[in-house]
Amino acid sequence: MYKYLLKPLMFLLDAERAHHLTILLLKLLLFIPGTKWVFKKLYATNHPSLHRHIWGLDFPNPVGLAAGFDKDGTCFDAMAHLGFGFIEIGTVTPKPQAGNDTPRLFRLPQDGALINRMGFNNDGVEALVKRLQNRKNTGIIIGGNIGKNKTTPNEHAVDDYLICFEALYPYVDYFVVNVSSPNTPGLRELQEKEPLTKLLTSLMATNNAKSSPKPILLKIAPDLTLGQLDDIVDIVLTTQIAGVIATNTTIDRSELRTDTSSIGMGGLSGRPLQNKSTEVIRYLNKKSNGTIKIIGVGGIECPEDAIEKLEAGACLVQVYSGMVYTGPGLVKSINKALINKAY
Numbered sequence: 001m002y003k004y005l006l007k008p009l010m011f012l013l014d015a016e017r018a019h020h021l022t023i024l025l026l027k028l029l030l031f032i033p034g035t036k037w038v039f040k041k042l043y044a045t046n047h048p049s050l051h052r053h054i055w056g057l058d059f060p061n062p063v064g065l066a067a068g069f070d071k072d073g074t075c076f077d078a079m080a081h082l083g084f085g086f087i088e089i090g091t092v093t094p095k096p097q098a099g100n101d102t103p104r105l106f107r108l109p110q111d112g113a114l115i116n117r118m119g120f121n122n123d124g125v126e127a128l129v130k131r132l133q134n135r136k137n138t139g140i141i142i143g144g145n146i147g148k149n150k151t152t153p154n155e156h157a158v159d160d161y162l163i164c165f166e167a168l169y170p171y172v173d174y175f176v177v178n179v180s181s182p183n184t185p186g187l188r189e190l191q192e193k194e195p196l197t198k199l200l201t202s203l204m205a206t207n208n209a210k211s212s213p214k215p216i217l218l219k220i221a222p223d224l225t226l227g228q229l230d231d232i233v234d235i236v237l238t239t240q241i242a243g244v245i246a247t248n249t250t251i252d253r254s255e256l257r258t259d260t261s262s263i264g265m266g267g268l269s270g271r272p273l274q275n276k277s278t279e280v281i282r283y284l285n286k287k288s289n290g291t292i293k294i295i296g297v298g299g300i301e302c303p304e305d306a307i308e309k310l311e312a313g314a315c316l317v318q319v320y321s322g323m324v325y326t327g328p329g330l331v332k333s334i335n336k337a338l339i340n341k342a343y
């Protein structure tokens with residue numbers, strides 16, 4: 001239904017509009033009695049071999065929804081009906097911000113890719129907290145992906161991350177520190193050794209002062225040099241954060257078939273990112289002798305892509321762009337392929 005009906009219709013619309021319309025349709029559908037049952041039959045995969053116990057959390061399966069799809073926590077309840085093992089909301093910032101001017105999301109169908117320069121558009125952490133307080137008990141694992149406001153200088157970035165961490169602490173199961181979006185000027189500079197160590201040390205100190213600390217992960221860019229990746233391994237091991245999400249979108253467009261000169265700046269996701277992100281996972285895994293827990297994300301559009309990331313060293317995977325191109329059935333197809341496999 002997605003491939004032959006919904007996708008052709010949605011691809012006639014501007015990509016951001018289509019995104020919001022899809023969510024609206026999903027929410028409306030779920031109001032119809034019986035739809036939840038149908039969705040369960042269509043999209044859920046329940047099998048004990050898919051369970052993962054990581055960071056003290058029980059993941060019903062290893063396939064998650066990547067950050068950026070539900071930035072404001074408006075649809076995780078609905079998305080939970082599509083078979084995901086966990087959902088990451090955000091990136092959220094302390095204050096609401098509009099993000100960049102539209103259009104800011106572009107499809108590259110020839111490449112199975114997206115380019116976005118959303119710029120952390122979000123309603124701010126207070127609004128997100130209110131929505132999470134009304135969370136229906138779906139039992140789904142929720143990650144909170146946190147960032148800084150565009151107007152906050154990097155010297156004060158720690159404050160922004162701490163504000164988001166404290167506000168979300170009672171409501172999410174794990175945290176992701178996003179320092180890798182290419183769409184907030186200067187943000188990626190926070191991936192350098194000194195500012196990153198400072199940021200993660202502050203967050204870990206606050207976390208460890210809680211009666212039950214939560215897993216904190218770092219989301220990195222796929223464009224880091226090997227030297228920078230070596231630093232990441234050091235920092236993760238010394239600050240003892242729970243793991244890494246590899247990777248965010250890339251600024252490298254060298255592999256593209258589509259001419260993107262009229263699109264302008266933005267992060268590239270989907271198929272052209274696939275190998276790049278897998279190589280980052282493989283490198284981190286090898287450098288750390290398998291001691292760093294990695295969530296693999298980037299260009300997964302079929303079960304084989306997910307398996308490649310798990311074989312490279314990821315313990316969980318996330319999808320976003322691949323779902324836009326292939327539909328929500330992607331989650332089930334990956335899970336089915338993972339049944340009774342020892343990844």
Ligand SMILES: Cc1cc2nc3c(=O)[nH]c(=O)nc-3n(C[C@H](O)[C@H](O)[C@H](O)COP(=O)(O)O)c2cc1C
Pocket residue numbers: 066067068069071090091105114116118120145178181219247248249269270271273297298299300318319320321322
């Ligand atoms: C429209 C869009 C918005 C995104 N927003 C965020 C975000 O707010 N925070 C974040 O950490 N990653 C964000 N991402 C990156 C994704 O979470 C993911 O890391 C990236 O798209 C690679 O996965 P994919 O190839 O499966 O899409 C966004 C991606 C897209 C396409």
